[in-house]
Amino acid sequence: MEKAVEAKIIESSDQKILSDASNVTKKSSLSWTHALWQSRIAYVFVAPTVLVILLLVIYPLIQGIWFSFTDMNQFNMGSRFTSPSYEFIGIRNYLDVFTGAGTAFYQVLRQSIIFTFTSVFFHILIGLGLALLLNQKLRGRTLFRTLLLVPWAVPSFVSAFSWRWLFNAEYGFFNLVLKKFGYTQIEWLSDPFWAMFAVIITNIWLGFPFMMVSFLGGLQSIPESLYEAAKVDGAGAIRRFFFITMPMLRSVTFTVMLLGIIWTFNLFHVIYLVTGGGPFGMTDILPTYTYMEAFQRWEFGMASTYGVIILSLLIVFTNIYSRMVKSSV
Amino acid sequence: MCSPIYIHAWSKVACECGVKERFLLEQKKKSVLLFNYIILLVFSFIALFPLAWILITALKKKEDVFSSSLNILSGNYSFENFVYVLTQNDGIFLIWLKNSFIIAILTALICVSLASGAAFAFSRFRFPGRKQGLYLFMLVQMFPGVILIIPLYYIIRSLGLLNSISGLILAYCASALPFSVIMLKGFFDTVPKSLEEAAVIDGLSQWGVFTRIMMPLALPGIAVTLFFAFITAWNEFMIAMTFMNEESQFTLPIGIQTFIHEYNTQWHLMSAAGILITLPALVVFIKLQPLIISGLTKGATKS
Numbered sequence: 001m002e003k004a005v006e007a008k009i010i011e012s013s014d015q016k017i018l019s020d021a022s023n024v025t026k027k028s029s030l031s032w033t034h035a036l037w038q039s040r041i042a043y044v045f046v047a048p049t050v051l052v053i054l055l056l057v058i059y060p061l062i063q064g065i066w067f068s069f070t071d072m073n074q075f076n077m078g079s080r081f082t083s084p085s086y087e088f089i090g091i092r093n094y095l096d097v098f099t100g101a102g103t104a105f106y107q108v109l110r111q112s113i114i115f116t117f118t119s120v121f122f123h124i125l126i127g128l129g130l131a132l133l134l135n136q137k138l139r140g141r142t143l144f145r146t147l148l149l150v151p152w153a154v155p156s157f158v159s160a161f162s163w164r165w166l167f168n169a170e171y172g173f174f175n176l177v178l179k180k181f182g183y184t185q186i187e188w189l190s191d192p193f194w195a196m197f198a199v200i201i202t203n204i205w206l207g208f209p210f211m212m213v214s215f216l217g218g219l220q221s222i223p224e225s226l227y228e229a230a231k232v233d234g235a236g237a238i239r240r241f242f243f244i245t246m247p248m249l250r251s252v253t254f255t256v257m258l259l260g261i262i263w264t265f266n267l268f269h270v271i272y273l274v275t276g277g278g279p280f281g282m283t284d285i286l287p288t289y290t291y292m293e294a295f296q297r298w299e300f301g302m303a304s305t306y307g308v309i310i311l312s313l314l315i316v317f318t319n320i321y322s323r324m325v326k327s328s329v
Numbered sequence: 330m331c332s333p334i335y336i337h338a339w340s341k342v343a344c345e346c347g348v349k350e351r352f353l354l355e356q357k358k359k360s361v362l363l364f365n366y367i368i369l370l371v372f373s374f375i376a377l378f379p380l381a382w383i384l385i386t387a388l389k390k391k392e393d394v395f396s397s398s399l400n401i402l403s404g405n406y407s408f409e410n411f412v413y414v415l416t417q418n419d420g421i422f423l424i425w426l427k428n429s430f431i432i433a434i435l436t437a438l439i440c441v442s443l444a445s446g447a448a449f450a451f452s453r454f455r456f457p458g459r460k461q462g463l464y465l466f467m468l469v470q471m472f473p474g475v476i477l478i479i480p481l482y483y484i485i486r487s488l489g490l491l492n493s494i495s496g497l498i499l500a501y502c503a504s505a506l507p508f509s510v511i512m513l514k515g516f517f518d519t520v521p522k523s524l525e526e527a528a529v530i531d532g533l534s535q536w537g538v539f540t541r542i543m544m545p546l547a548l549p550g551i552a553v554t555l556f557f558a559f560i561t562a563w564n565e566f567m568i569a570m571t572f573m574n575e576e577s578q579f580t581l582p583i584g585i586q587t588f589i590h591e592y593n594t595q596w597h598l599m600s601a602a603g604i605l606i607t608l609p610a611l612v613v614f615i616k617l618q619p620l621i622i623s624g625l626t627k628g629a630t631k632s
Contacts, residue, residue, distance in 0.1 A: 014434055060480035149614075151376050266473040308476065
């Protein structure tokens with residue numbers, strides 16, 4: 001008797017917890033409004049965050065898209081005292097960008113792509129390599145792991161400044177060393193090729209620890225038994241790597257590669273702080289170029305257009321990428 | 330240790346290959362190990378070098394820093410650059426430090442208290458719009474900062490919040506909230522459900538479950554998320570540079586730029602300021618490291 005009551009209580013309380021789940025997923029006789037009412041607690045918990053996101057991300061985003069169809073600039077944007085007087089100009093900004101009229105869009109886009117893919121390629125290569133080394137039973141591997149995470153722990157604006165100092169043409173470490181050994185010094189930050197080289201090196205240094213940690217997590221989730229079974233079957237280290245490690249790391253690799261590409265494509269402060277986009281805009285990438293358009297040339301309409309284009313490129317890329325990943329799995 | 334199977338296996342190996350071959354095999358293993366250590370050492374050196382170099386720069390006199398040979402490695406060390414940075418201009422560095430600290434702390438607290446509610450709901454309830462909500466939080470992280478900064482500037486300007494700390498906190502919350510929700514949800518997912526079920530039987534409300542069971546049990550995860558939200562605000566550069574143009578309202582990333590001039594950058598002072606900013610972050614990071622790694626790997630394997 002007692003047991004039955006207990007069971008009933010458990011059942012009912014279970015229902016209380018899972019009521020939302022079961023009721024909603026069943027979708028049987030329940031009406032839509034009833035489902036919403038059932039989940040009211042959840043909505044109370046979610047509401048503040050969603051509200052902030054709507055107000056501070058989604059609303060500005062829509063406003064940004066709207067600005068991209070206007071000729072807004074510093075003078076007609078209005079202020080607390082004057083009303084705005086910018087005008088809707090249709091797709092003129094977009095036409096200007098795509099025909100390349102008065103903008104360096106295609107050049108900057110090319111530089112963005114070079115910067116992003118080179119950085120991410122080396123992030124993954126170095127990150128994966130170091131993760132494989134650290135995943136072994138080595139003496140002192142915790143120490144090495146801590147040391148290798150330092151670039152991640154240092155505030156990135158400080159790192160950017162320190163690399164700029166290392167690349168300094170007159171007193172920087174690299175040129176002093178070149179001089180000491182009798183080589184010609186390199187104008188790291190004022191030669192277009194070497195400036196791009198410098199920002200990519202800086203960015204690789206900043207980004208490899210994150211990849212290393214992600215791959216380490218992926219490696220540690222591979223069950224040891226797989227390797228043991230393969231050993232019993234006589235598979236050597238190389239074959240174990242290609243037939244167990246690589247396939248098991250697939251999903252982690254795809255995720256971090258996508259994240260890496262998106263983050264690097266949106267990266268602003270590294271280039272801004274190391275070269276400022278110079279020399280002559282030869283290291284500008286889309287985010288820095290957009291920022292300059294907005295807050296140095298004060299063309300908010302045009303800058304919003306670049307912003308919308310960056311976002312569209314990323315969305316298109318993400319879609320193609322995830323479709324490719326899905327079809328290859 | 331000495332189970333018969335092992336002995337059997339070893340004797341088999343010993344029979345199959347002779348002593349000489351085993352010796353060669355061990356040599357090969359040793360050289361591979363050595364190679365691994367060399368690579369790890371080289372990369373650790375590379376990882377530390379820029380920081381070490383600005384530490385050396387910070388500890389040197391101006392004339393040793395600005396010399397066209399490697400004089401920087403010889404000569405005397407002193408703390409005078411640090412003293413100068415901390416006391417120059419009536420201690421404005423400390424004001425920047427205070428600004429940065431207040432902004433980062435408030436951002437982290439506001440952001441995590443909002444996000445933990447949302448993360449709790451996403452982790453424990455199934456409700457219409459849940460999937461779309463999670464997708465939204467993922468998507469929002471993809472948005473380029475430069476597309477949002479123009480309308481945000483416009484909004485903050487029309488509210489008259491340029492040059493104010495609260496404007497900056499608003500903007501930082503917007504950028505830290507989405508990943509905080511995703512991260513906290515990951516931590517909440519790892520808390521076993523059985524405890525709350527028992528508590529609900531004892532008559533605890535959902536709010537009680539959230540504050541008295543979930544929050545205490547997920548405390549390490551909350552600490553890590555607080556840390557990441559703090560660091561996001563502490564390191565942010567672009568928005569602060571755009572919104573703040575009065576020196577007394579600067580945060581550290583902007584303040585430190587005042588040492589840079591086009592032809593006359595005060596690298597010795599820059600370095601000293603850089604070290605002062607880095608040390609606290611580095612210490613906290615190293616302390617929290619195991620938590621951060623476990624938190625991230627949980628998230629990584631989940632998504």
